[in-house]
Amino acid sequence: MKKHIKRFRVRSISALVAVAFAANAWAVDPFTVRDIRIEGLQRVEPGTVFASLPFRIGDEYSDEKGSAAIRALFGLGLFKDVRVEVNGDVLVVIVEERPTVADVDFAGTREFDKDALKKALREIGLTEGRPYDQSLADRAEQELKRQYINKSLYGAEVVTTVTPIERNRVNLTFTVTEGEPAKIKEIRVVGNKAFPESTLKGLFDLDTGGFLSWYTKSDRYSRTKLNADLEALRSYYLSRGFLEFRIDSTQVAISPNKQDITITVNVTEGERYVVSGVKLEGNYLGKEEEFKSLVTIKPGEPYNADQVAQTTKAFGDYFGKFGYAFANVEARPEIDRTNNRVEFTLLAEPSRRAYVRRVNIAGNNRTRDEVIRREFRQFESSWYDADKIKLSRDRVDRLGFFKEVNVETSEVPGAPDQVDLNLTVVEKPTGSLQLGAGFSSAEKLALSFSLRQENAFGSGHYLGIEVNTSKYNRTIVFNSMDPYFTADGISRTIDLYHRSSRPYEDMGGNYQLVTTGAGLRFGVPFSELDTVFFGGSVERTQIKPGTNIPAYYLQYAERFGYTSSAIPLTIGWARDSRDSAIAPTVGRYQRVAGELGVAGDARYARGNYQYQQFLPLNNKFTLAFNGEIGWGKGFGGRPFPVFKHFYSGGLGSVRGFDQGTLGPRDVTGASIGGPKKVTLNAEVITPFPGAGNDRSLRLFGFVDVGNVFGENEKFRPSDLRASAGLGLSWISPIGPLRLAAAYPVRKFAGDRIQKLQFQIGTSF
Numbered sequence: 138m139k140k141h142i143k144r145f146r147v148r149s150i151s152a153l154v155a156v157a158f159a160a161n162a163w164a165v166d167p168f169t170v171r172d173i174r175i176e177g178l179q180r181v182e183p184g185t186v187f188a189s190l191p192f193r194i195g196d197e198y199s200d201e202k203g204s205a206a207i208r209a210l211f212g213l214g215l216f217k218d219v220r221v222e223v224n225g226d227v228l229v230v231i232v233e234e235r236p237t238v239a240d241v242d243f244a245g246t247r248e249f250d251k252d253a254l255k256k257a258l259r260e261i262g263l264t265e266g267r268p269y270d271q272s273l274a275d276r277a278e279q280e281l282k283r284q285y286i287n288k289s290l291y292g293a294e295v296v297t298t299v300t301p302i303e304r305n306r307v308n309l310t311f312t313v314t315e316g317e318p319a320k321i322k323e324i325r326v327v328g329n330k331a332f333p334e335s336t337l338k339g340l341f342d343l344d345t346g347g348f349l350s351w352y353t354k355s356d357r358y359s360r361t362k363l364n365a366d367l368e369a370l371r372s373y374y375l376s377r378g379f380l381e382f383r384i385d386s387t388q389v390a391i392s393p394n395k396q397d398i399t400i401t402v403n404v405t406e407g408e409r410y411v412v413s414g415v416k417l418e419g420n421y422l423g424k425e426e427e428f429k430s431l432v433t434i435k436p437g438e439p440y441n442a443d444q445v446a447q448t449t450k451a452f453g454d455y456f457g458k459f460g461y462a463f464a465n466v467e468a469r470p471e472i473d474r475t476n477n478r479v480e481f482t483l484l485a486e487p488s489r490r491a492y493v494r495r496v497n498i499a500g501n502n503r504t505r506d507e508v509i510r511r512e513f514r515q516f517e518s519s520w521y522d523a524d525k526i527k528l529s530r531d532r533v534d535r536l537g538f539f540k541e542v543n544v545e546t547s548e549v550p551g552a553p554d555q556v557d558l559n560l561t562v563v564e565k566p567t568g569s570l571q572l573g574a575g576f577s578s579a580e581k582l583a584l585s586f587s588l589r590q591e592n593a594f595g596s597g598h599y600l601g602i603e604v605n606t607s608k609y610n611r612t613i614v615f616n617s618m619d620p621y622f623t624a625d626g627i628s629r630t631i632d633l634y635h636r637s638s639r640p641y642e643d644m645g646g647n648y649q650l651v652t653t654g655a656g657l658r659f660g661v662p663f664s665e666l667d668t669v670f671f672g673g674s675v676e677r678t679q680i681k682p683g684t685n686i687p688a689y690y691l692q693y694a695e696r697f698g699y700t701s702s703a704i705p706l707t708i709g710w711a712r713d714s715r716d717s718a719i720a721p722t723v724g725r726y727q728r729v730a731g732e733l734g735v736a737g738d739a740r741y742a743r744g745n746y747q748y749q750q751f752l753p754l755n756n757k758f759t760l761a762f763n764g765e766i767g768w769g770k771g772f773g774g775r776p777f778p779v780f781k782h783f784y785s786g787g788l789g790s791v792r793g794f795d796q797g798t799l800g801p802r803d804v805t806g807a808s809i810g811g812p813k814k815v816t817l818n819a820e821v822i823t824p825f826p827g828a829g830n831d832r833s834l835r836l837f838g839f840v841d842v843g844n845v846f847g848e849n850e851k852f853r854p855s856d857l858r859a860s861a862g863l864g865l866s867w868i869s870p871i872g873p874l875r876l877a878a879a880y881p882v883r884k885f886a887g888d889r890i891q892k893l894q895f896q897i898g899t900s901f
Contacts, residue, residue, distance in 0.1 A: 378439030381407030457523025648683035769812030782810030793860030793879030800845025
């Protein structure tokens with residue numbers, strides 16, 4: 138102990154002596170500066186140095202100013218050494234510049250793109266052209282390791298190599314040894330009694346891996362995913378009566394070799410409570426009965442946190458309908474632990490009524506303000522209405538121009554009865570140029586080109602050019618749509634098209650049906666969900682004879698001519714309440730389309746009705762129904778035109794049968810379609826096994842029923858074809874892809890069977 142004390146004193150005395158000598162060496166008497174010289178500069182401008190000095194020529198110099206000058210120059214981060222020397226009455230500032238980073242490169246990086254890593258380092262200040270600093274290099278190493286840890290690569294090692302080059306520059310190379318990703322070896326839920334551990338782990342997106350883990354990466358640990366899983370676990374218990382459920386702790390352990398992760402979740406379930414009653418207290422504006430109708434909490438059933446949240450939100454929204462933007466609704470539980478019952482008191486205080494002073498829009502760098510404002514149903518200087526605000530937000534979102542749409546309410550300082558609405562949007566690219574090729578089991582090789590702009594010049598107008606070619610169908614289409622042709626929201630669509638097609642046959646024929654036309658359509662919104670469409674077009678259809686042309690087509694052409702002109706008028710109605718157009722899980726879609734040929738060579742009426750319904754069975758399974766009826770009739774002494782026939786069979790109708798081959802045939806055995814069509818589909822959809830809750834890759838089982846009937850045929854259920862099977866749906870980078878393996882349950886002699894079918898862009 139005495140030796141340690143003595144050594145400390147000796148070192149302290151030595152340090153004091155060194156400081157004293159240094160003070161005597163640097164101490165100078167104040168003097169007036171006659172000149173200032175700077176030495177050692179290579180790339181830094183002299184003006185940068187002079188601007189940082191606390192003195193100028195003619196000023197008085199002192200040791201304090203010299204120390205301040207050194208600190209200021211070091212603070213620039215441009216120099217690794219700075220000295221101030223006095224030569225008479227001339228000050229000499231000697232600097233040694235830090236080397237500049239000439240290039241940043243990476244070696245051994247497979248998990249990340251180099252540009253993404255450079256961007257991450259740029260955010261911490263390490264990039265080409267910036268001064269090199271060892272501390273920044275150390276931070277860069279830590280940042281790279283952090284990026285890899287986010288990918289479950291806990292064993293990643295980073296080595297920095299600094300290579301000096303000419304003109305005081307350096308090249309930085311980060312050599313990464315990524316190693317293998319750490320994978321979840323085990324997930325445990327401890328403390329559960331009411332539900333099996335397998336059921337609770339089934340709620341998690343994280344798992345111990347399966348044969349699709351290479352795609353879903355569900356066996357890679359992520360704190361964000363774990364938090365979401367814990368929230369799903371909490372919601373599961375709280376919606377099933379466990380009012381006092383809590384997650385005590387979450388333990389994440391990694392093995393010494395940094396390859397295996399074990400997650401342990403400790404829970405306390407508590408008792409299961411039943412709701413004994415619900416009562417209202419507070420100010421309900423004299424509308425207690427109306428508020429009671431919004432209560433979804435059900436006495437006699439187990440406590441459900443979702444129902445409580447839905448009720449308080451519904452109350453708040455209903456208050457907002459009357460202008461009370463600051464209403465406070467609180468659900469207070471009164472717990473009877475003896476009988477495991479709970480009673481809720483819904484306490485409401487509407488506060489004060491408010492009106493909207495201003496609607497502020499931000500984030501629309503490209504889209505014009507008027508495109509957004511014309512979708513608003515909540516107007517400035519009007520009473521606050523929560524329903525109209527939500528409707529306005531949904532209408533802006535349905536434009537399809539934005540990735541995110543958020544509406545926030547802010548109080549106006551000094552005006553307690555006013556609020557501002559702040560709408561923030563994040564724009565997404567709305568134009569696309571596509572060149573591609575695809576292969577369909579029905580249409581073989583198909584080439585496509587399309588140029589689309591859904592928000593041309595930020596005006597909200599749609600412009601599109603599409604060219605498709607395949608073995609059976611070729612299409613050239615130009616269309617333009619103005620969604621607000623009138624101030625009332627009536628849309629106008631202009632179509633120009635040229636289509637050539639023939640039935641899906643494998644007989645090697647080269648005949649064609651060629652249709653060229655132009656159309657004008659208008660869409661009139663009758664409600665927020667309903668739109669009525671009407672319009673007209675001029676068409677010219679030509680039957681081009683060739684080898685293996687069906688006899689029915691030839692007979693029609695010889696009787697009524699190979700070329701037909703028509704002026705069809707169209708009318709339709711659509712209602713869409715689905716949550717997604719590509720992978721819906723809830724909602725309904727209905728569409729009615731009618732077409733009437735009123736002039737020209739072809740006189741006919743054609744109608745089509747489609748109905749879809751999606752019902753969520755639980756958080757994984759969805760039940761989907763689709764029904765479609767088509768009907769056509771010729772008049773004026775003419776049959777229904779053959780080039781307007783419906784076809785059935787294959788994807789989009791009755792799977793398991795060759796595309797477009799169901800229904801009437803002519804004397805040559807060729808499928809000719811018909812003016813009557815019935816299609817019924819039912820599907821049970823679930824995420825693909827091993828893919829967790831990822832809905833971009835889904836498995837479905839299906840049953841299809843349908844057929845096409847001739848003009849003089851009666852609809853008979855006994856003539857319907859039916860099939861059943863399994864299918865795979867994948868929202869791929871090039872579009873929705875569906876693969877179906879079907880087995881015909883009801884078939885007849887002569888039916889063409891195709892058990893395996895696939896196509897991109899097909900629904901049902």
